[in-house]
Amino acid sequence: MRVVIVGYGMAGSRLAAELHARGGEHKVTVLGAEPHRAYNRIMLSTLLAGKIGEPDVELAEVAGQGVDVRTGADVTAIDRAAREVRTDDGDRIGYDHLVLATGSRALVPPLPGLDPTDLPARVAAFRTLDDCRRILAVARDARSVLVLGGGLLGLEAARGLAARGLDVTVVHPVGHLMERQLDPAAGAVLAGTLAGLGVRTELAVGGSGVQVDADEVRLRLTDGRTLAADLLVLSCGVRPETGLAAAAGLAVERGVVVDDRLRTTDPHVSAIGDCAQHDGTLTGLVAPAWAQARVVAQLLTGEDPTVRYRARPAVTRLKAAGIDLAAMGDPTDGPGEELTFADPARGTYARLRIHDERLTGAILLGDNPTVGTVVQLFDRGGPVPTDRRALLLGRAVGATAAAPAESPALMPDAATVCQCNDVRKGALVACWRDGARTVDEVVAATRASTGCGGCREAVAGIVDWLCEADSVGAAR
Amino acid sequence: MVLRAEGDRVEVLPRQFPTNRGGLCQKGWTAAELLDHPDRLTTPLLRDPSGELRPATWDAALDRVAAGIRAVQSGHGRDAVAVFGGGGLTNEKAYALGKFARVALRTRHIDYNGRWCMSSAAAAGIRAFGVDRGLPFPLADLGRADTLLLVGANPAETMPPLMRHLTDQRRRGGRLIVVDPRVTATARQADLHLQPLPGTDLAVANALLHIAVIEGLVDKAYVDARTTGFEQVRRTVAGCWPAEVERLSGVPVADLEATVRALAGGSAIILTARGAEQHAKGVDTVSAFVNLALALGLPGRPGSGYGCLTGQGNGQGGREHGQKSDQLPGYRKIDDPAARAHVAGVWGVDPDELPGPGVPAYRLLDSLGTPGGPRAMLVFGSNPVVSAPRAARVTERLRGLDLLVVADFLLSETAALADVVLPVAQWAEEEGTMTNLEGRVLRRQALRRPPPGVRTDLDILAGLAARLDAGDPEAGRFPTDPRVVFAELRRASAGGPADYAGITWERIERDEGVFWPCPDPDGPDAPRLFADRFPTPDGRARFHPVTHRPAAEEVCAEYPLHFTTGRVLAQYQSGTQTRRVAALRRAAPGGFVELHPDLADRLGVDEGDELVVTSRRGELRAPARLSPTIRPDTVFAPFHWAGAARANSVTNDATDPVSGMPEFKICAVRVERA
Incomplete structure (x- = not known):
């Protein structure tokens, strides 16, 4: 079977790897428009921060192992009747099954002074490795940056650039940051956290025009002000790349419409990743794209003909030095109980919603030791702890060992002092009564502290206490 | 520990030794109780026609075993008899057992319970370093590491004296990080405890390496000079970003970051144990932690490295000298023609007569009594009825054998199923050597003679070999004196990865043990490996790309x-x-x-x-x-x-x-x- 994958981003490269891992008689051809090997988009903000180099974001690839990867190959058309795709250099590549993994592209807002097809050097979207290169080319000599758009990607770009020591201002047309994931209170805490990291925020104000010259870029705001900087980064959302699919007559709404098998309206064509619309939803995240790649690979190789893609609820995670944010579901609305914790001065905020003993939504911002547990409970639909505090304050609740008694006098005789040799307090007391008067004598008689040695001080404390209680001086 | 005999009574006392530092847990203190335990077997037992195990003479028992072996092999071929050993056997016994299988029985089927224990770490160690020695440095190095990462290890309960080194380590200001799904006694002492969902350790390790890459903590000079294969691993872990692993494992990203930063700060040791290893992806999980250690430049650096905590009494030595299905003494591979020629020379047989590799323990047990599988098995120092996975099935397989022989000093659950039970000596009644988790060869000293009616495993092998090879006067090929067996082991291991050629009992006694490899009696031993090179063909350690995969069985509505x-x-x-x-x-x-x-x-x-x-x-x-x-x-x-x-x-x-x-x-x- 000839499988052709259009797109060599995170979805397309993953599908090639999944097909390769299953072996079989497939001839896989991957056509990537970008000129470089597949990379991890999630690491691009780290690249902006300057902590890593381009090679560090590359993903493992299966090119040369029975998989034909052609980078810089722009597919211009799909001929569904002939079952072939055409590339811009005139190639025709036949397929038995075609998978569209064309991803999405950054939206350039319709602002006077911005031509989406020809952005000036001081203006860049933040989406691809090429975008990063453009940003970095300017950022090297820049001191100030404007980021238009305070969603997840915009904030990642802002954080990355601030980490380079740049003066960063985020302009966001809504009243609070990341409004799709956060409530206003969390947005405010996040803005405070960002301020501490050198990122200013201008909220409830949009851009109304852009002017660029050799020295700077000026963003006119809807409230009449103008902000100037060396660089303007656009992070105003993305739009699925559906042009090929639409031109080929496949059903396209916001994305390429696919069913639970990730098939388009043509059974010989599938779509995965950002370009696909499943059950009315675009995902825009890597985890579901990889889950879709797995399903397609299982179906195409016949490994599991009954497998179907089931969307998992999204978890939004922003984790960078100084920022720790997790958001999932909608904790602000719906039935059930609500848990909250807020310590704005320390940048910590938590809001969780529980319905029917299951977590239906959560926002965790700042130092929340429970974040791993909360994410997992939400993801797996597991029952929440009976003691709800465990969801806010961490596993320590109910899990700490009993504090050592203030005085050996308060310790029950049955309390185990030495785990390794199963010696209880009563045995140490009995040993004392039998005449042992030093720690060494007690240890020799009971074997307490002869294993890991961790209870040596506890044993000594009990011997001291016995000495004092009996008013008999004892040498250790 | 040291032993003191008063008359026939043996008492255990702790010994100041660099490994346990005078510590002894309750199992050690009470070990002597078994020497004179009323349940102790002191006569061979034979199953009679009514199905009862009844006392018998040694001659009757060994004759029955030899006759059973001959009957099975003449009817079903040499491979129809299998041997199952144990990681508690001395080096001499483990060596003799492997030789017995290959030379006296000439069966390819020998494996042992160490397969349940060390095999994943062993395979990953060989894959990366070219050698498998649990700790490539002395245990005492733990006490000096700035950071210790224990993965699936709970020494506070499984090896309490080891905790003394950890106490040292923390007293010096070191950090202890524990990865375990349970808050174990060890985890309670940790500065940081990662509590992943079982079966996700591999993903955790890859996320740690991902973080090391993006935070610039990879030791590039080390990676360039001393390793191969990093590029492919780096690209693989690029796909294991921390947020996704947090979702999979439940370990917060912040804790993953803190772990990597602690490991990268100064000297650091990463240790895995059964929690990480006893999985259907155990080798890859260990490889993921080895990759992390290599990327951070730890192996071979003073006070740093990767190691695995060996479980059984002779878990290390027991896996070096031929009990494994694919292995010959000295940790040689049985499918390597040069290894076969060398060992066959020591054994005085034609290399072509040596059988090829057998199958690993569970596959072996699961094939017993099935068409094409072994029909007789000899078990030494193991109790698979309790210790094997899916134990009810294994029990059924054992019941399906024509002949089951168990050598033990107590009537274990496996011995209770046997046709012949052979009572053997205990640790305080035999001479020999053991190799501990550091690769340090130690002496075991006999303090008293075995009770009347009890023989050593070496006696049994010699007795059986004589009966099976009746025409050959050279029954002495299976000596019963452990000192003689050790001398032969030294020659058989010479030139192999685990080279004992330069180790003598006298030297062990003089030097508080000897670390292998030690090829020359007058040359140095090897407390620390990898300082200059790794024992791979090019001298470099090898990265191995690995990815998370789900457990073989995942939870579902019926089994949630x-x-x-x-x-x-x-x-x-x-x-x-x-x-x-x-x-x-x-x-x-x-x-x-x-x-x-x-x-x-x-x-x-x-x-x-x-x-x-x-x-x-x-x-x-x-x-x-x-x-x-x-x-x-x-x-x-x-x-x-x-x-x-x-x-x-x-x-x-x-x-x-x-x-x-x-x-x-x-x-x-x-x-x-x-």
Whole structure:
């Protein structure tokens, strides 16, 4: 079977790897428009921060192992009747099954002074490795940056650039940051956290025009002000790349419409990743794209003909030095109980919603030791702890060992002092009564502290206490 | 430990030794009780026609074994007889057992219970470093590391004296980080505890390496100079970003970051143990941690490195000298023509007569009595009825044999099924050597003679070899003096990865043990490996790209909980020995099922209620023990008990494709009140 994958981003490269891992008689051809090997988009903000180099974001690839990867190959058309795709250099590549993994592209807002097809050097979207290169080319000599758009990607770009020591201002047309994931209170805490990291925020104000010259870029705001900087980064959302699919007559709404098998309206064509619309939803995240790649690979190789893609609820995670944010579901609305914790001065905020003993939504911002547990409970639909505090304050609740008694006098005789040799307090007391008067004598008689040695001080404390209680001086 | 004899009574005392530093846990203190235990076997037992085990003479017993072997081999071929060894046997016995299988029985079927224990770390170690020595540095180095990362290791309960090194380490200001799904006694002492969902350690390791890459913590000079294969691993872990691993494992990203930063700061040691290794992806999981260690430049650097905590008494030595299905003495590979020629020369046989590789332990046990599988088996120092995964099936397979022979000093659950039981000497009654987790060869000294009626394993092998090879006057090919066997082992191991050629008993006694490889009696031994090169063809350590894959069996509506197994402080292995010691029985009287109070609440279970834990393979019954220290989605049972509480009735027999390690540490179960 000839499988052709259009797109060599995170979805397309993953599908090639999944097909390769299953072996079989497939001839896989991957056509990537970008000129470089597949990379991890999630690491691009780290690249902006300057902590890593381009090679560090590359993903493992299966090119040369029975998989034909052609980078810089722009597919211009799909001929569904002939079952072939055409590339811009005139190639025709036949397929038995075609998978569209064309991803999405950054939206350039319709602002006077911005031509989406020809952005000036001081203006860049933040989406691809090429975008990063453009940003970095300017950022090297820049001191100030404007980021238009305070969603997840915009904030990642802002954080990355601030980490380079740049003066960063985020302009966001809504009243609070990341409004799709956060409530206003969390947005405010996040803005405070960002301020501490050198990122200013201008909220409830949009851009109304852009002017660029050799020295700077000026963003006119809807409230009449103008902000100037060396660089303007656009992070105003993305739009699925559906042009090929639409031109080929496949059903396209916001994305390429696919069913639970990730098939388009043509059974010989599938779509995965950002370009696909499943059950009315675009995902825009890597985890579901990889889950879709797995399903397609299982179906195409016949490994599991009954497998179907089931969307998992999204978890939004922003984790960078100084920022720790997790958001999932909608904790602000719906039935059930609500848990909250807020310590704005320390940048910590938590809001969780529980319905029917299951977590239906959560926002965790700042130092929340429970974040791993909360994410997992939400993801797996597991029952929440009976003691709800465990969801806010961490596993320590109910899990700490009993504090050592203030005085050996308060310790029950049955309390185990030495785990390794199963010696209880009563045995140490009995040993004392039998005449042992030093720690060494007690240890020799009971074997307490002869294993890991961790209870040596506890044993000594009990011997001291016995000495004092009996008013008999004892040498250790 | 040291032993003191008063008349026939033997007493155990701790010994100031660099490894245990004078520490001894209750199992050590009470070990001598078994020497004169009323359950001790002192006469061979033969199963009579009515099915009863009855006392017999040694001649009758060995004749019966030899006749049974001959009958099976003449009817079904040489491979129809199998040998199953143990990681508790001395080096001399392990060596002799491997030789006995290959030379006297000429069967390819020999493997041992170390397959349940060390095999995943061994395979990953060889893959990366070209050699498998549990710790490539002395244990005392732990006390000097700035950061220690213990993965699936619980020495506070499984190896208490080791904790003295950890106490040292923390007194010097070092950090201890523990990865374990349970808040174990060891985890409670940690500065940072990562509590992943069982079966996700590999993903955790890859996320740690991902973080090391993006934070610029990779030791590039080391990677360039001393390793190969990093590029492919780096690209693989690029796809394991921390947020996704947090979702999979439940370990917060911030904790992952803190772990990497601690490891990268100064000297650091990463140790894995059974928790990470006893999985159907155990080798890859260890490789993921080895990759991390290599990327941070730890192996071979003073005070740093990767190591694995060996489990059984002679877990290290037991895996070096021929008990493994694919291996010849000196850690040589049985399919290597040069290795075959060398060992055959020492043994005085034609290399072509040596059988080829057999199959790993579980596959071997699962084939017993089946068409094409072995029809007779000799078991030395192992109790698979309790310790094997999917134990009910293994028990059935053992029952299907024409001949089962068990050499043991107590009537273990496996011995109770045998046709012939051969009573053997105990540790205090025999000379020999053991190799500890540091690769340090130690002496075992006999303090008294075995009781009348008891023979050593070496005696048994010699007796059987003489009977099987009746026409050959050279029955002396299986000497019964361990000192003579060790001399032969030295020659057989010479030139191999685990080279004992330069190790003598005198030198061991003089130097507090000798670290292998030690090829020359007058040359140095090797407390620390990898300082200049790795024993690979190009001298470099090898990265190996690995990716997370789900457990062989995942939870579902019918079996909604994760089940994991492990140990308790006062019991050892299959419990045959420790369950018979009164003090240990008092401390740990029986099996139990540990579960979180929230889960107990949902199940309507109180402390002490009898529970049934059911998997697709079987069930275990034991009382509930409520503990807030376990994840609410996971239940735990220790594996030391037989009968209804046998944890291995439930475990999964899926095995690692490289090492053959069974997946003891995770399967899917449901839990109900009995």
